[in-house]
Amino acid sequence: MITDAPRTPATTTLMRSETLEAPARVAEMIARNAAAFAELGGRLRAEAPDVVVTCARGSSxxxxxxxxxxxxxxxxxxxxxxxxxxxxxxEASVTTRRALCIAISQSGRSPDLLATVAAHADAGAHVAALVNDEGSPLAECADTLLPLCAGPERSVAATKSCIAAMAGLAGLVAAWSGDARLAAAVETLPEALAQAVRQDWSAAIEPLSGVTQMFVLGRGYGFGVAQECALKLKETCAIQAEPFSAAEVRHGPMAIVRNGFPLLALATSDAAGADVVKAAGEFEARGAAVLLARAGGPSLLPAAAAHPAIEPILFLASFYGLAEQLARRRGLDPDEPPFLSKVTRTL
Structure with a gap:
């Protein structure tokens, strides 16, 4: 059984303590939503939508x-x-009669998100909301409410809520697809996360301590996590980090990679991850400073093998620890990045 992490010393940042909560929060989210996953999964198998529309901003x-x-x-x-x-x-209208609208939000209160969800609902879409605040307007308008169960998140840098959202999507897809292997991986995710949040990625701190620009590479299931890592490097560490698919980076972006240019590469254990490893090797041969996390394989940043669809969530849990340490190394407060607030009410 996963329990809440013990109280951490006062000097520990909120970002770090909230990352350490993720395994327990995900365990609660999976248990709380088991019936809803099964019900919605059965509904979607019986009458598959023509399209899924996602509505979210930032980490969500x-x-x-x-x-x-x-x-x-x-x-x-x-x-x-x-x-x-x-x-x-x-103020355009939408037509989504045979659609599933998945809305994802920590607060569930941003006006533009709510307006978009309402438009899809009015057009006939079924709305499933993965939201942390169960008293929010988004939670109230959902046809299927899937609480993230992340608890209060006080650090501006979202961690446990993003991990919970990804875990919730994996749980929903396992129920919808009927894939037993993915379902089993979701069930064991809290235990895997308990190891991942403690993985030592500090080997990347010195190489990144003075950089101003870098790339983050992923592909397939790992691309969304590459996007999230790049965002966190921007907001907590003031690094202009840009995320790329290992396929897309071989086009225009690779032209700016010179000797010593830093890259964080996230390689899952499937074919997409193999391509990330290949791309990283190509850049390393050109003199780039590659920081590789490879699930179940030799790499600078340790990462355990799991179901390929679960491995990116584990990467992210380990990365958040790196981002928190790197921010402090660079003299920054990861809990209160300049000019940012916890709830963004975009119009």
């Missing part, structure tokens, strides 16, 4: 990217990310 949108790859590879239904400004700024 990165979780949605992770969900896109899960749904498209395991169920075969195309997934599109809604642009909230289509409704909130342009």
């Amino acid at each position: 949108d990165h979780a949605a990217t992770f969900g896109k790859y899960l749904i498209e590879t395991m169920v075969g239904v195309p997934v599109a990310s809604a642009a909230p400004s289509v409704v909130s700024l342009f």
Whole structure:
């Protein structure tokens, strides 16, 4: 059984203590939503939607990217990310009669997200909301409420809520697809996370202590996590980190990689991860400073093997520890990045 992490010393940042809570919070989320996953999964198998529309911003949108790859590879239904400004700024209508709208949010209170969800609901979409605040307007308007159960998150840098959102999407897709192997991986995810949050990625601190720009590479299930890692490097460490697919980076972006240019590469144990390893090797041969996390394989940053769809969540749990340490090394407070607030009410 996973229990809450012991109280940490007063000098520990909120970001670190909340990351350490993730295993217990995910265990609670899985137990709390078991019936809802089964009910919605059965509904979707009986009457599959023509399209899934995700509605989210920031870290929640990165979780949605992770969900896109899960749904498209395991169920075969195309997934599109809604642009909230289509409704909130342009006041355009949408037509989504045979659609599933998945809304993801920590607060469930951003006006543009709520307007977009309402537009899809009015057009006939079934709304499933993965939301942390169960008293929020988003929770109240959902046809299927899937609470993240992350508890209060006080650090501006979201950690446990993003991990819970990705775990929730994995649970939903396991129920929808009927994939027994993924379902088993979701059940054991809390135990795997308990190890991942303690993985030592400090070998990357010195190489990144003085950088201003870098790339984060992922592919497939790992691409959404690459996006999230890049965001956290921006907001907590003031590094202009840009996420790329290992396929896309070989086009225009690779031209700026010179000797010593830093790359964080996240390689899952499947074919997509093999391509990340290959791309990282190509850049390393050109003199790039590659920091590789390879699930179950030799790498600078240790990462355990699991189901390939679960490994990115474990990468993220380990990365958050690195980002917190790196921010402090660079003299920054990861809990209160400048100019940012916890709840963003975008119009």
